Amino acid sequence: MEKHRNTSEKRERILEGALRAFAQKGFFNTKVSEIASEAGVADGTIYLYFKNKDDLLISLFEERMEWIIERLETELRAVQGNPVDKLRAFVHMHFLLAVEHRDLAEFITVELRQSAKFVKEYKNPKFADYLKILQGLIEQGQEQGLIRSDLDSKIISRAIFGALDEVLLQLTLSRTAPMDVHEESTQISAILIDGLIARD
Amino acid sequence: MEKHRNTSEKRERILEGALRAFAQKGFFNTKVSEIASEAGVADGTIYLYFKNKDDLLISLFEERMEWIIERLETELRAVQGNPVDKLRAFVHMHFLLAVEHRDLAEFITVELRQSAKFVKEYKNPKFADYLKILQGLIEQGQEQGLIRSDLDSKIISRAIFGALDEVLLQLTLSRTAPMDVHEESTQISAILIDGLIARD
């Protein structure tokens, strides 16, 4: 009966192989045949599950991003406290997820820009969702009078994401031991919330 | 005598062509023959000035980055005021340079990560210099007691660069009219310096 027990498990293996390979060598430097051998399937098999190499990239992106967003939303929902507390938690989670899933973090930080811009006309809705979460937190904070209302939540959420992403990039590039990410997380939250200025 | 009046002018034309092409289509999607025709030279001519396509990318990066750094340092030197004022000026200049040199901004924001990671073992010293300027400003501010001393200048300078870069990316991707960048610059400075928190 279960002829296709493997079928979706094989698709997943391909995605995992691609993730590992892309994270390591980048999209353009990765051969389809390398992905195949990472995944333990034949070259041609990949084309049974994906239209072509681009499609594989995009599918990988969408599916992993969706997973991240769900995970993030679940965790945030569990946080007691006001939007500023949640923002702090967001920052923390961003780093934490990256530590737990290095390849994924590396893949996303490095390929996001390229793919957003150059893979066909791909416009990356899932990434927009991620930003929306951040933007939503800021707006809630503003409504509750906790966050300055002279700030444009759209610009600020971008800026925050950029700050997180760049610091993360630095961490992932310097392939050190299991990263301790607490310091980074704390510093970023500190500056975001209270700014650089020394106050007595 | 001046047989070679053109020689370095031609090299420059190639770099300009490459810049335009890379900014528009990305490194991997740009054909050497396209760069050649942008520059108005034959395909082979490119190889008289550059070892190969990678070398062209790296040279472009180094030289433009060097130019930017000089420009930035000159402007900063002209700023009266304390390190915090200079930081504000830095933010402003970052955006201003990007507006004045769209292609360059686009090229750098999009290719920086890829190339830093995947073009051979290229480790990008010029970009490090750029960060150093930022880091220096923060440290000066700390020495003068203007900036909180509990912040790690290395992490924070990364974070600031990331924020700038991401906001800029957003601007350059949405190809609108001559960008007004004042709003972005002001908002980022505001949050960096005073944080998100509402104060009465």
Add this chain to the structure above:
DNA sequence: TTATGGAATGAATCGCGATTCAGTGTGTGT
């Protein structure tokens, strides 16, 4: 046991594009 259909394989194809190089043009010195 055999037939059937869908999944998987991987060797062959085929186009693309970086790089090369034999040839052309031009300025300079004799």
Add this chain to the structure above:
DNA sequence: ACACACACTGAATCGCGATTCATTCCATAA
């Protein structure tokens, strides 16, 4: 006028790697 040197040209080469497809495999059902 001639020959040399050197920048330049662009068509031909050549390797690479994405994609295809004829063939094989295998689970199921008659």
